[in-house]
Amino acid sequence: xxxxxxxxxxxxxxxxxxxxxxxxxxxxxxxxxxxxxxxxxxxxxxxxxxxxxxxxxxxxxxxxxxxxxxxxxxxxxxxxxxxxxxxxxxxxxxxxxxxxxxxxxxxxxxxxxxxxxxxxxxxxxxxxxxxxxxxxxxxxxxxxxxxxxxxxxxxxxx
Amino acid sequence: xxxxxxxxxxxxxxxxxxxxxxxxxxxxxxxxxxxxxxxxxxxxxxxxxxxxxxxxxxxxxxxxxxxxxxxxxxxxxxxxxxxxxxxxxxxxxxxxxxxxxxxxxxxxxxxxxxxxxxxxxxxxxxxxxxxxxxxxxxxxxxxxxxxxxxxxxxxxxx
Numbered sequence: 001x002x003x004x005x006x007x008x009x010x011x012x013x014x015x016x017x018x019x020x021x022x023x024x025x026x027x028x029x030x031x032x033x034x035x036x037x038x039x040x041x042x043x044x045x046x047x048x049x050x051x052x053x054x055x056x057x058x059x060x061x062x063x064x065x066x067x068x069x070x071x072x073x074x075x076x077x078x079x080x081x082x083x084x085x086x087x088x089x090x091x092x093x094x095x096x097x098x099x100x101x102x103x104x105x106x107x108x109x110x111x112x113x114x115x116x117x118x119x120x121x122x123x124x125x126x127x128x129x130x131x132x133x134x135x136x137x138x139x140x141x142x143x144x145x146x147x148x149x150x151x152x153x154x155x156x157x158x
Numbered sequence: 159x160x161x162x163x164x165x166x167x168x169x170x171x172x173x174x175x176x177x178x179x180x181x182x183x184x185x186x187x188x189x190x191x192x193x194x195x196x197x198x199x200x201x202x203x204x205x206x207x208x209x210x211x212x213x214x215x216x217x218x219x220x221x222x223x224x225x226x227x228x229x230x231x232x233x234x235x236x237x238x239x240x241x242x243x244x245x246x247x248x249x250x251x252x253x254x255x256x257x258x259x260x261x262x263x264x265x266x267x268x269x270x271x272x273x274x275x276x277x278x279x280x281x282x283x284x285x286x287x288x289x290x291x292x293x294x295x296x297x298x299x300x301x302x303x304x305x306x307x308x309x310x311x312x313x314x315x316x
Binding site: 003005007008009010011013014016017018020021022023024025026027028029030031034070117118119121122124125127128129131132133136137138139140141143144145146147148150151152154155157158 | 161163165166167168169171172174175176178179180181182183184185186187188189192228275276277279280282283285286287289290291294295296297298299301302303304305306308309310312313315316
C-alpha cells in the first residue's frame with residue numbers, strides 16, 4: 001500500500017526491524033554503561049579509551065576522535081576534559097599546526113583499559129553476542145556496513 | 159583466546175557486529191532527526207506521537223510512555239511539556255488515581271502525525287530498509303527480539 005507521497009508503507013517485519021534495531025541499541029548502551037560503573041567509567045569514556053588504544057602512538061586528533069565517536073564536538077571536548085581530570089588522557093597541541101589538538105592516552109589510561117577490557121567483553125557477550133544465532137554477527141557486518149557508509153556520507157547534509 | 163577473567167575474546171565479526179549495530183543506531187537516529195526538522199519535530203517527538211497514535215484512545219499513562227521510549231522520566235516529562243506548548247499533546251490527571259498522569263494526543267497532534275508519517279516512512283526506507291538485503295528485516299526481528307527482551311528484563315539491575 002502506498003502513502004500519500006507515493007512511498008510504500010513498511011511491512012510488519014520492516015517496521016519491527018528498524019524499531020527493534022534502535023531499541024536494542026539504546027538498551028545495550030544503557031547496559032554497557034551500567035556494567036562499567038564499578039570502574040568509574042561510562043560507556044562513552046570506554047569508547048574513547050578504546051579508540052585511542054587502537055590508534056598508532058595511542059593518540060588521535062581531536063577532530064578524528066569526534067568523527068569516530070559520532071558525538072558533537074562540544075560534548076566530546078567536555079568529556080575529554082573530565083577524562084583529563086581523571087588522569088586517563090591528556091591534550092597536546094601540534095607543533096606544526098597549532099590549531100590541531102591531539103588527545104593522548106596516559107599510562108594510567110592504558111592500564112585502565114587493559115584492566116577493564118575483559119569485563120567489558122564479558123558484558124558484550126552476555127548482553128548481545130551470546131544471545132544471537134552463531135551466524136548472525138557475520139550477516140550483520142555484511143548487511144550493515146553499506147548502511148553505515150551511506151549514513152556517514154549523508155551525515156550533516158540537509 | 160581467553161581474557162584474564164576467562165571470557166573468550168570476540169572474533170573479528172563479533173567485534174564488528176556490535177560496534178556497527180550501535181553505530182548504525184546512532185547515525186540513523188541523527189538522520190531521522192534531521193529529516194523531521196522541516197516539520198519542527200525531533201525524532202524523539204515523533205516517537206512519542208507514534209506511541210500515542212497507536213494506543214487506544216490516543217492516550218498513555220506517563221509511566222508507560224517513559225517505559226516505551228526507554229528514556230529517563232525527567233527527560234520524557236520535559237519533552238511532553240515542550241510538546242504541550244506546541245499543542246501536540248495534553249496531560250490529564252486520572253480521576254480515580256490522582257497520582258497517575260496520562261498524556262493524550264490533541265487533534266493537532268493527530269493531524270501532525272498523519273501529515274508527517276509518509277515522509278518519515280520514506281526516510282526510514284531510504285536510509286535503512288531499502289539498503290538491506292530483502293530477507294534481513296525478518297532475520298533481524300527474529301534474532302533481536304530475544305536480545306531486546308533480555309535487555310529489558312535486566313534494565314535497571316546492578
